[in-house]
Amino acid sequence: ETGVTQTPRHLVMGMTNKKSLKCEQHLGHNAMYWYKQSAKKPLELMFVYNFKEQTENNSVPSRFSPECPNSSHLFLHLHTLQPEDSALYLCASSTRPGENYGYTFGSGTRLTVV
């Protein structure tokens, strides 16, 4: 356990479903991130939150909707996804955005869109 917990670990959803991914950390970090990991591609930064405020949206389609109710929790709400959205979604946290001590990652949610 790294200190960043993601649930569920695996998710299969249809293209018309609505689901949410959850990320939780109690490391005292103020910044949280969503990354998408697809085969044969670099990890793609999706969203950055700092003190609950979104500071970066990396041109992510609106079918992905993040929510950060407090510095310890981060959600990714999913609706009307496409099969190409199937990937491993990783949450990470750090004391501040871009800090050079490194980030702590969760184990990820393996999403399959059918």
Add this chain to the structure above:
Amino acid sequence: GNSVTQMEGPVTLSEEAFLTINCTYTATGYPSLFWYVQYPGEGLQLLLKATKADDKGSNKGFEATYRKETTSFHLEKGSVQVSDSAVYFCALVNQAGTALIFGKGTTLSVSS
């Protein structure tokens, strides 16, 4: 823009062989550089880092030296073990950055 380029994998080695995974970067100013490792079914773990030129990061027998003149941060290990089999990611944060930028990852497979 900022980017990281890693050597294509997979890298297949026998136990106790020498490992090098190449990483070069493009960034403004003086970025901090990282190597992360991802074991099967898990998230990424920080392996080592270097925050300024000529710094050497090291951990678990792995080393990487921040070379500004060649914009490189190659990962090395003198004697790999089967347990080192994983995917290795090179990454950077630039001085004005907000988040880590990753390379594509290099898969290492070590056989006994």
